[in-house]
Amino acid sequence: MSERSAYVNESGGHPVPAVLAGVDGSPQSTAAAHWAAGEARLRGVPLRLVHAWPWLTDGESAFAEPDDLPAAAQRVLAAAAGEVRERHPGLEVRTDGVLDAPVDGLVAAAADTDLLVLGSRGRGGFTGLLLGSVSMAAAARSSVPVVVVREPGTAGGGDGPEVVVGVDAQDPQDEVLAFAFREAALRGARVRAVHGWDLPPVFGYAGGAVPATEIAQLEALEAKLLSLAVAAERERHPGTAVVEDVRLGAARGLVDASAGAALVVVGRRHRSIEFGPRLGRVAHAVLHHAQAPVAVVPHG
Template identity: 40%
Template sequence: MVRTVVAGLDGSAESRAAVEWAAREAQLRDLPLNIVHVWEPVPEPMAQAPLVGAETQQHWTERIPRETAEGVRLRHPGLEVTMEQPSGRPADVLAETARDAELLVLGSRGLSGIGGFLVGSVGLGTIAHAERPVVLVRAGEQAADEHEPDPAGIPSAATAYRPVVLGLDPAAPDESVIEFAFDAAARRSTVLRVLYGWNLPPYYTYGLSADPDYHDEIARQQSAALADAVRPWRRKYPDVEVVEESRAGSAANYLVDVSSGASLVVVGRRVRRNPVGFHIGPITHAVLHHATAPVAVVAHN
């Protein structure tokens, strides 16, 4: 079975940006795009109200996804585009739809005046329960935003891609997360920045050891651990330029800081079978809310 790139659509500006990002990604991967518009049934008393009657329901359940698919076909000639309109709770339906997808792409409203995402319950619920990679895209994200500025300092789709950024803990590296990031960098012919933020031992943090040589030794050990974790992947992807960066401090802050210069930020999420709550981890949660580039969350065991 051929996997597809799936984009969730609800008619909002952020979901339209997600569809466009998904279309570009589908072309990079030479895969079909499937646009999914989940129809959540309206309670019967509300359905009888003039503002949400049959004509309005038909508009949302038929016209918007159809017109969106037609627009994508025009802007991306040669891309195979399908659409479907299942009904149910959006988070549940999208997570189930993504089960057989290459990846799922969702939109998120940008925070007004502040870099980052506003991740709603549907987005968090889908990410927490999907077992395939999920990419979150901000409203207003354009193709040029993923590329380096041109000589005039203006981002342009004609220039090289900005780096892909991978957040990695060498103490617990997961192959699926690392491979997703290397593959994304290879498809974009761009640099992969592998970032590792680590914490000093508590006794050093609280001033019980102020030996700078000791700090430097810890830094060397952490850098060596990162290099060891990445080395097999350098051999597997010899054409990908890799930059390893290790520093003391918050891993989440580190990733957020560099996201403004990235085309994509890749983080992991450990799969938890508990159906209650949103279990995505504190680092991933922070990156989702504050990164200024699209964020790929790759589930792993």
């Protein structure tokens, strides 16, 4: 069985329904739609383009018929679908309008798909921000992996030979590693497994320079833990090259490794609470600063 067919049919032989991309007419969402189209081709599934917007009425939460969709929403979807079909001929492209707040609508629409793809910023917000509130909130709440894509030319990345994945070698997450290895196999890329570690607090209390020999010993231990963490996925994907990369500082290591990468993969723990932050500090930093598309994979 090929890597592609293993990816598409891994859940009891049922194909992945679709890759979903949120569009709103912004350059970033157009870039996300094209990235999602390429991903849909790799997976052999349709692409769904979804435009979500809030609609305030006197007690009515949604229109009954598709013909009631506002003309502006139809134009956004038609324009995005036209661009995608022109660049990706033969790809099945579906469009859907969702009458809901953008985050709620996109997260709900993605629940029965395998991947949600969003632009880093939409039409609203401040132009100086690298990541918009919709992308951040969706990445924090979605039950499926979310890929955040920047507009081409603003942050680089996206076509490199590596899929970079952040690994907590002391608490590796199977879902995150499996996603990264499958994405690398689809692209014929290698995996760069980055484990960022920090010096134990005792060194900070002691003050002064840390002996190089002790740093080397600690780094060697972290490297062994990383090897153990990726061993199972190495065995499942014998044709995928793997680079094990141990660095001081998790977020900085991933951001540095993102330059020229095809994709950066980080994890995000499922949370049962409805309020408060849901992205860890590493995922948050990578989403804001990585130079490649970033996949946030829920786990736990």
